[in-house]
Amino acid sequence: MSAAITDPDSLAADARAARTQLLLTGPVGATLARLAAPNILAMLVSAAMNISEAAFAGMIGVSALAGIALVYPLVMLVQMLSAGSMGGAISSAVSRALGAGEAARAGRLVVAAWVIAGTIALAFAVVLLLFGAPMFSALSGGGEAGQQALSYAMIYFPGCIAVWLTHSTLSVIRGCGNMAMPSLLLTGASIATIPLSGALALGWGPFPALGLAGLSLGQISVFAVTALIAVFYVASGRAGLRVSGIGLGLRHFADILRVGAASSLNALQTVITIVAITAIVGQFGEAALAGYGLGARLEFIMVPVVFGVGAAMTAMVGANMGAGNRDRALRIGWTGSVAAGAIVGGVGLFFALFPDLWLGLFLEPDNVAALAAGRSYFRTVAPFYALFALGLALYFASQGAGRVFWPILGGGARMIVAIGGALVLTSAGFGLGGAFVAIAGGMAAYGLVTAVGIALTRWR
Structure with missing residues (x-):
């Protein structure tokens, strides 16, 4: 019996079950406030990261600032889809499965979430690689701003798999009722991105001055590390789920896409x-x-x-x-x-x-x-x-x-x-x-x- 008590997977599953019970029975106002506080902190730090990116672009020059304005709606679309639309759908599907007492189904939903994230990220990369140059050239009237936007996009969008995996995996963790871990990882990622992106864009210290390409390289590099940490956290059972692709079927993808596609x-x-x-x-x-x-x-x-x-x-x-x-x-x-x-x-x-x-x-x-x-x-x-x-x-x-x-x-x-x-x-x-x-x-x-x-x- 002592082995079962000290088994890490069992402890994680018990903690997850306790969090789900809190979602089902805890005082509404107090529970919402407790869960929302770390999320708000993480999102405000993320906003600071976005503001710093614009400030660094301004230091490069007016054409760079115009270029970041051209590419920003597409970057924002990736963030809104991965964290909000599909991310919310993933969190919803996992939490509904756990609320219904179906932990095994929740574990299969994790695999479905990763497949969906990878597929959409690949689609973004292909579209930008094929159409990015003519699109930004047309938006800028063939000016320098279009080239600046393209230099950012050619790093960000082929690498946006890191952003998608990060947000999809953190959404799984939130669906398990754990808001602290996703907030900690996002806060750390935003804080790390600010100096790294600035160094790569402006050439601080030993780093090369890569311009807008450096801004996106810094962000993608940090999110790649964050994605690895988040995936390991969930795959190792620390979220309280046993992740498995065995028995994975179309219904699991439908659970996510039914809400995620509409939310998009x-x-x-x-x-x-x-x-x-x-x-x-x-x-x-x-x-x-x-x-x-x-x-x-x-x-x-x-x-x-x-x-x-x-x-x-x-x-x-x-x-x-x-x-x-x-x-x-x-x-x-x-x-x-x-x-x-x-x-x-x-x-x-x-x-x-x-x-x-x-x-x-x-x-x-x-x-x-x-x-x-x-x-x-x-x-x-x-x-x-x-x-x-x-x-x-x-x-x-x-x-x-x-x-x-x-x-x-x-x-x-x-x-x-x-x-x-x-x-x-x-x-x-x-x-x-x-x-x-x-x-x-x-x-x-x-x-x-x-x-x-x-x-x-x-x-x-």
Whole structure:
């Protein structure tokens, strides 16, 4: 009996079972807060990594900064798909299996998750290798920015298997109710990436100055190490699962892809909306684009806060749906989503009243036009951050429930209202302010459509 007590696999399985029980029976508010805190910390450090990358690009030169802007939506798409869309689907599938008491099925889902991650990463690599050069050349008008973007992409996308394996494996661990380990690994990866990418891009010390290629090489190198650690952690049984491909079938892939494929539409809608709005705002000049960009950057920084709560909800909701506790799952979803909306909404209202506290960090007082654009953005859009956060949090909760129809419909409504509204209002002579009204309307549509739909259907 003592051998069984000290067996590492048995101890890990017992710890995993205890975490699943906490998801099923723990106090909703307290459990959510406990699980969300390490996620939020990790996501904020990741945001700092993204900000530092832009700063390093600026040190290289204007063309490099323009190049990173060209490639960033595709990089963001990889991150949103691997960590959010497919990642959330993986976490949901694992937690639902464990909630239903099917640990063996959860172990097979791990293998399915790795196969899916590798396949999608390969598709990204092939597409960029075949079409990257003409695409970036067309986007830049044949300028230097296109070459800079290509130099970044030719390292990042062939190597994005490291990003996909990292996020898919960390999603498995989250599905087991363990938020601390993924947060620790992501925080360490982000902290390590900042100096390594800077050194490889700018040539610090003995490192060569590789420019934008160095930025992506630094990130991919760190994530490759992180992926190895995460895969070993799960494959060795430390997550509490016995990983096995024996008995793996189409139903295991379907468990993930049924939610993940639909969730991917949400990520695509977001990227399309960002690219289109940026193009519309860019018509009003560099100052307008700079002011909008600084406002949108704060919006992006709020996303990790929602993801921190959302990742915890995905696991909790999934486990309870798997156990047949729909009412508790709904209570978890609404509790976390309202909390996320309140937190992000409070930040939005603060900067709507005091926009210069943010804008002043980046702009000098003589940048009058950019400051005016930024103030207009915050006063028009920031009061609607609460509805944006509510919709996004409900999206993560819906992933856990395996019911993502309403968040996708809400994302579609946001895209139509924001892009269509911006085109109509700017064409009608309402100028930059009209574009910002459309952005605010898109956020309101996203939150309201998602919330009303879930309230009426209760994930049925």
